[in-house]
Amino acid sequence: MANKEHKLVAASRKDEGKGASRRLRRSGHVPAIVYGGHKDPLSIQVEHNHLWIASQNEWFYSAILDLEVDGKVQKVLLRDMQRHPFKQQILHMDFLRVSENEALRASVPLHFVNQGISPAGKSAGVVVTHELNEVEVTCLPKDLPEFIEVDLAGLKVGDIMHLSEIKLPKGVTIPALAHGKEHDLAIVIAKHARVEAEEAAAPESAEVPAAKVSKDAGDAAPKKK
Missing domain, CATH: 2.40.240.10 (Ribosomal Protein L25; Chain P)
Structure with a gap:
């Protein structure tokens, strides 16, 4: 816009x-x-x-x-x-x-639309998360949008939408994308609530204190006669 x-x-x-x-x-x-x-x-x-x-x-x-x-x-x-x-x-x-002839950088809000009619939005037990709510763009002042719409109508379960998939207005670019694929951040993720719960719990269950490992190893070792 x-x-x-x-x-x-x-x-x-x-x-x-x-x-x-x-x-x-x-x-x-x-x-x-x-x-x-x-x-x-x-x-x-x-x-x-x-x-x-x-x-x-x-x-x-x-x-x-x-x-x-x-x-x-x-x-x-x-x-x-x-x-x-x-x-x-x-x-x-x-x-x-701002000068009308000089490009500027500004953070622009993202407006997510059509999520409710998407396959992911209509599926039970699916969580759609918005990883970013704004994005930094560069453009001439006359091209600066007040917000950028992100159309989620085609979002399916398991999809991950990235910065590079945003449809930008004419004359607007995302400078981060010029620095490589590692800067192409996820902006929307659609996954089952069960998967999200398992991922949230995984770091806690995976970390075992070193002291406990040492103790358990000692208990398992055969006793000298």
Whole structure:
């Protein structure tokens, strides 16, 4: 899916430091910084409630945002967000400027569809696990998808789907695949629940303490007369 327009409004700020940041938060704003794009870093502030509502959407973490600062719009990606450990409060944000002519890397969510109608999904006692929920891609900003659909309609019991099997939008690649087959990670696995239970129990049953082995070996040895 191609990216839609998502807008955030901010204002530049000159006061920096912990004291200034605390004052901003008390006034209902979030301190943030914009960097990259061959320009100097810019300190900004964003209204917290507006930012909090936006942060509840999946696109906020992967889509290119139209950040309006003092009336001027620039394209950015969210790169870091600090939250309060227990309050519903955003403490700080980092935004990266993007250039329309330069490829970028971003993590994009995976949306798994048609699992329920697949042979694996309709089979009793089958567990379908999603090994990855997002994937890092590289592309030009105009080609960055907000999410990538993974069609599971043909998934059968025993199947393992890998990164290389994802149908990517035009202009989008997965850089990890360029580093060899060992980086072609599994993204979906379909297997019987019994098999999964046996595999989960196998490591525990296979490990026998060395002390026990030694003791058992001693008990089995013939006694000297």
